[in-house]
Amino acid sequence: MSNIAFQRLQREFKEVITNAEIAQTGIRLDTSDDTLTKLKGEIKGPPDSPYEGGTFKLDIIIPDNYPFHPPKVSFETKIWHPNISSQTGTICLDILKDQWAASLTLRTVLLSVQSLLAAPEPSDPQDAVVAKQCLTHPQMFTETARLWAQVCADAPGERNSQLYKKLTQLMDMGVGKESALSALSCNSWDVSKATEHLFS
Amino acid sequence: MASHESQMPSQENSDQDDSDVDDDNFDYYGEDQFEVAMYENRDDRPAGTSYRNADADPIDPEYFEYSCLQICDVERLLNECVEALCHAIPVTPALAKVLLHNHKWDVASLIRRYKLNCHLLLVETHIKPPKPVAPSSTGQRFTSCPVCVRSNLAYSELRGLACGDQFCRSCWVMHCASQLAQGASTAIECMEAKCSLLCPEDFVLKLLGDRPDLRAKYQHFVFQDHVKSHPELRFCPGADCPTVIRSKSLQAKRAVCKTCSTSFCFRCGIDYHAPTACATIKRWMIKCADDSETANYISAHTKDCPNCHACIEKNGGCNHMQCAKCKHHFCWMCFGDWKTHGSEYYECSRYKENPTVAQEAVHVKARRALEKYLHYYERFENHSKSLKLEEELRGKIKQKIDDKVNNHQGTWIDWQYLHDAATLLTKCRYTLQYTYPYAYYMEPGPRKELFEYQQAQLEKEIEELSWKVERAETTDRGDLENQMNVAEKKRLTLLQDFFDK
Structure with a gap:
């Protein structure tokens, strides 16, 4: 890692940890090793969105030529969102690609990801299945995204009993929590289709 | 003769004898119109082979006027545009290049637009920021660089564009190096987020003053970008060929490089493809790349499921098939549903004069499409x-x-x-x-x-x-x-x- 990158990251850490305003927005940054190349981020689901109150963990990989190249950021916590892959957690966000600028920081990146949660853009999707649902069945999309946040990201609130029943039904068959969620969500909550999808 | 210049050649030529057309060609158009036009084989054309007349005949559907330029010719051509623009409007040569590169090298239209509204033109071309910048004071504001977060920098260490955003020199150099590594040159922007001002050539070259390797790379990329943005110029697609082909009209005609003899379509740069249009040949090539190898195998070894039309390869001896996709049971021989098949199985061995084509309609359609392509x-x-x-x-x-x-x-x-x-x-x-x-x-x-x-x-x-x-x-x-x-x-x-x- 170059000298500039190291200096920058040290300063950015200080900024994120000390700033009170940042603590309020629910953003955290942690190191997972001493070299500062692999970092962990955390954001709170924004209010008035299906992700409200959830805690989402992010993987951050710092490239050698940071800050001249953007950091690689992906979701570690499973999330149902048109611009984030429900399978891999890959994020489709312009500032992480061609709109990156050296003056942007990890703080601005995490804030942008947070605002992406509040304002999904199904017309420019990363996950086509989610985007299609978001456009054609917005009600079902909101319910699905909320349940994912409750199950995977500890979001508070009462769970949708109808959907949760179907989920437990699959989990009773011995299917893992996350694959059951994924199979049901991708098959419009049709239990028999989801079962076929899982076992064929 | 001069009065004929603007007329359509086809009208006149239709009455003329073939040999006349050939002889009259020059006078007919007026020599100055051709400039540096290249005549395919004109000089070594043997006498007595009349079919070749078509090559220089303006009514030949493949007739195409173009010239082959070397790098120095192209540089001269581009510099002439830059000089013409600098004479007409008060801009530096570097900014003139940014303007020309982003407006198809159309000097006349740039002058017109500049005179109409110079502020709008400069903002649209990402030379000037949309809002005026507050005059910078020499106070504390500029003593740190937002990218490398070093503070207490000397004011002379900072550099910036018209937007007023200032960064230290070493960060600018690393920014340019990393942009160059990604192939950007004319498109290098300011490092500030949401600021899309373009770095002009003189700004970058001054930064790269002590990095001759990067300077050379930058200049090479800029030249390439300029040629690509010029509507009359095309790089010869031949391997490692530095020649640039110039034609005043962008047509899907055959151009032949004088240096490496590569023959290609001037519009799309791939192998010449008359009478097929550029878009069509592209579709065809993609189709061929996707389909041809597999299409032969598919037609020889597979059939489509009568229910969901998935393509099925039979890998066992049994004729009772189950589609892996839709689970439909059917007979490989007659394509009937296996359930109704029952005792009639052996019907399949009998040749029927008039097979019921209706149930196979979709299957037949898919096959026919494949047959047509093949x-x-x-x-x-x-x-x-x-x-x-x-x-x-x-x-x-x-x-x-x-x-x-x-x-x-x-x-x-x-x-x-x-x-x-x-x-x-x-x-x-x-x-x-x-x-x-x-x-x-x-x-x-x-x-x-x-x-x-x-x-x-x-x-x-x-x-x-x-x-x-x-x-x-x-x-x-x-x-x-x-x-x-x-x-x-x-x-x-x-x-x-x-x-x-």
């Missing part, structure tokens, strides 16, 4: 192979002529007609090859019928010509030259009717 693809491929073989034949003919000349059996001029015949054969077959993608994408109707009629005529004459060229020594020269004329006429007729430039 029909055109096989012919396209076959002519491509023939072209390669005839290329060898041309080499042999050349060798034979050399032998004859060395053995004092006539001179090169006596035998050149053989070589010309082989060359013409290649040219005709090339066009014929590219009529197949054209036909594949044509809607059925009278126009397609006419096209296929002309195509068949051309193919017949080409095969006749090929036969005669292969047996050139026993064929009468007059007979051969007659055949050459007929084939070329058919080729030109087809192009005239169907080649949309």
Whole structure:
């Protein structure tokens, strides 16, 4: 890692940890090793969105030529969102690609990801299945995204009993929590289709 | 003569004799119109081979005016534009380049737009920020660089564009280096987020002053970007060829590079493809790359499921099939549902005169689509192979002529007609090859019928010509030259009717 990158990251850490305003927005940054190349981020689901109150963990990989190249950021916590892959957690966000600028920081990146949660853009999707649902069945999309946040990201609130029943039904068959969620969500909550999808 | 210049040549020429057209060509247009136009083989054109007249004939559907430039010629051409713009409006040469690069090198329109609203033009071209910048004070504000977060920097260490955002010199250098590594040159922007001001050439070159490697790379990339943004210029697609082709009109015509002899379509840069249009040939090439290898296997070894039409390869002996996709049970022989099959299984062994086609309708449709594609693809491929073989034949003919000349059996001029015949054969077959993608994408109707009629005529004459060229020594020269004329006429007729430039 170059000298500039190291200096920058040290300063950015200080900024994120000390700033009170940042603590309020629910953003955290942690190191997972001493070299500062692999970092962990955390954001709170924004209010008035299906992700409200959830805690989402992010993987951050710092490239050698940071800050001249953007950091690689992906979701570690499973999330149902048109611009984030429900399978891999890959994020489709312009500032992480061609709109990156050296003056942007990890703080601005995490804030942008947070605002992406509040304002999904199904017309420019990363996950086509989610985007299609978001456009054609917005009600079902909101319910699905909320349940994912409750199950995977500890979001508070009462769970949708109808959907949760179907989920437990699959989990009773011995299917893992996350694959059951994924199979049901991708098959419009049709239990028999989801079962076929899982076992064929 | 000058009064004729603006008229359509086709009107006039139709009354004229072929030989007249050739002789009058220069006067007819006025010499100054051609500038540096290149005439294919004009200088070495042998007397007595009338079919070649078409090459320089303006009514030839393949006629194309262009010139081959070397790097220094292109630089001169671009610099002339920059100078013209700098004379007309008060901008530095570096900014003039940014303006020209982003506006298709149209000096006249830039001058007009500048005079109309210079602020708008400079903002739209990302030279000036949309909102005026507060005048910078020499106070504390500029002593740290937001990128490397070093503080207490000397004011002289900072650099910035018209937007007023300032960064330290070493960060700028690393920014340029990382942008260059990604192939950006004219598109290098300010490092500030949401600021899209472009770094002009002088700004970058000054930063890279002590990095000659990066400077050279930057200048190389800038040159490439400038040529690509210029509507009249095209890089020769030949491997490692530095030549640039220039033509005033952007047409799907054949250009031949003087340096490396690569022949290509000026509009799209791939192999010349008349009469097929650029967009069509692109679709065809993608289809071929995707389908041809597998299409043959599919048609030979697979059938489609009668229920969901998934493609199924039979890998066992049993004829009771279950589709892996839709779980439908069916008989491999008659495509009937297995449930109703029961005792009638052995019906399948009996040949039926009138099989019920209705239930197979979709399956048959899919197969027919594949068959249609294979029909055109096989012919396209076959002519491509023939072209390669005839290329060898041309080499042999050349060798034979050399032998004859060395053995004092006539001179090169006596035998050149053989070589010309082989060359013409290649040219005709090339066009014929590219009529197949054209036909594949044509809607059925009278126009397609006419096209296929002309195509068949051309193919017949080409095969006749090929036969005669292969047996050139026993064929009468007059007979051969007659055949050459007929084939070329058919080729030109087809192009005239169907080649949309």
